[in-house]
Amino acid sequence: MDSFISSLHQWYRINKRDLPWRNTQDPYQIWISEIILQQTRIAQGTNYYLRFIHTFPTIVHLAEANEDEVLKLWQGLGYYSRARNLHSTAKTIVHSHGAKFPTNYTDLLKLKGIGPYTAAAIASMAFDLPYPAVDGNIYRVLSRYFGIATPIDSSGGKKQFQQLAEELIINKPPGMHNQALMEFGALQCVPKSPDCSLCPVADTCFAKLNQLIEQLPVKSKKTKQSKRYFYYYLIDDGTHIYINKRTSNDIWKNLHELPLLESPHEISDEEIIQKKVPYINGTNFNIKLVSSPKKHILSHQVIHSKLIYIEVNTDVDISKPLIRVNKKDISKFAVPRLVEQFFETFNLV
């Protein structure tokens, strides 16, 4: 077991990537990087990290920002509750902890958006505390090497891997150890078709010896996707369009979008044209076109959507909740990718 770990540490010294958040022990920067990298690839998250640190160099800068500003910076990354919790926690630390990051695992865990993995990552990398950061990489590496077939998304499985990881980190440099195991999972012990001929521990790996690489780790749950039908209205008076803020507990909370008609089923173009246009009072408008369908896929939903392009005069009668925006300012608002792609199609951004 000790040679397993020392082999991975040795592998890490040779193969580690030079990532921007690896040259710091600043808990703020480590925290930002860990939140961005939750369920997110390094290739996708790195530029967001650099922009985030540049825009908000310290936790005080972040705490003083508006949530809209934070969401705009987060636009395109997904899982937007991460951004909302990040901002909320920055305010908590600044206003209730004297702008000092908690320095122990238990207090880190109390913060919004920081769970067992992230608390361990910050505790180990910023404060040299021996908490194992058990993420998807670690589940994969340990399940394969030790031949553990307990589902990683069961409570029993989590407990089992957690306990094993706690034993493995004893008397190791915590931050380096955690990053070594994660990096090994990310680069060498990859989910699909790992090149075991390059693996330093292949000769003692249970999954390799028993040809179970593709079977491990075991996951029990499969998320089912539901279908939704979104019809967006681009109401254009020549200079302005209208947008709306999503505030309910649903996807894309607190992001902006175009006026939306959601239907439980698909609506034909003929029907759309005959329907009352939501938010517009009266009949003083012209439906110019209904776009081709666009399918937007989330982890748990498939959204079938179309855009209805509507020309109006500047004296159009619009109901209250909508925000009237000059077209040249539209990029100031955080919107989901689906809406941004409609904006691109219609040359608004």
Add this chain to the structure above:
DNA sequence: TAGGCGTGGGG
């Protein structure tokens, strides 16, 4: 506790 919560890349 099981399901909700995004996006983009790769096989």
Add this chain to the structure above:
DNA sequence: TCCCCAAGCCT
């Protein structure tokens, strides 16, 4: 095209 996945957390 489809499916799985990527440094999880919240409720």
